[in-house]
Amino acid sequence: MGSMVSVAEQCGIHPYSEGALTVVRHRRNPIESWNPRRVQSYYTQSQSDSRLVSGHKLWKELDGMNNLNIEVFNWFWSNKFFFPLEWCERKNGKPVFVFFWGTILLTSDGKPCVACLWREPNGLRRGYRLLDSMFDANSPAAQYTF
Numbered sequence: 542m543g544s545m546v547s548v549a550e551q552c553g554i555h556p557y558s559e560g561a562l563t564v565v566r567h568r569r570n571p572i573e574s575w576n577p578r579r580v581q582s583y584y585t586q587s588q589s590d591s592r593l594v595s596g597h598k599l600w601k602e603l604d605g606m607n608n609l610n611i612e613v614f615n616w617f618w619s620n621k622f623f624f625p626l627e628w629c630e631r632k633n634g635k636p637v638f639v640f641f642w643g644t645i646l647l648t649s650d651g652k653p654c655v656a657c658l659w660r661e662p663n664g665l666r667r668g669y670r671l672l673d674s675m676f677d678a679n680s681p682a683a684q685y686t687f
Contacts, residue, residue, distance in 0.1 A: 582681035596672030610643030
């Protein structure tokens, strides 16, 4: 299991390319003292009103906020025990897909996307969604409260 201190150090390191995905934009998380309990789900007003929002519009709305990046995504993937319980709940029978907007990735064919984690009955899953897609009330941003 990874150290909770090491994730704070990793938040400032530019992530490496993994598989077919490469980093196009990466925001550092200025987290001095990592505490998984300070992680929260964030929904834009459009999402709260149960409307669909394009990924490109959502990215603009979330820009400049305390969005967690791919390093924190990787930490949760490696330390599944700390995955917040509220992210495990299902809405309308569907899993909640938690997105890490602090890093925007490119697919091998050059399409921008954002990484996400979600819980299925048989365990934690990871993937990404293209910014050309629509995001709904089951698609919060992972943010850190200071």
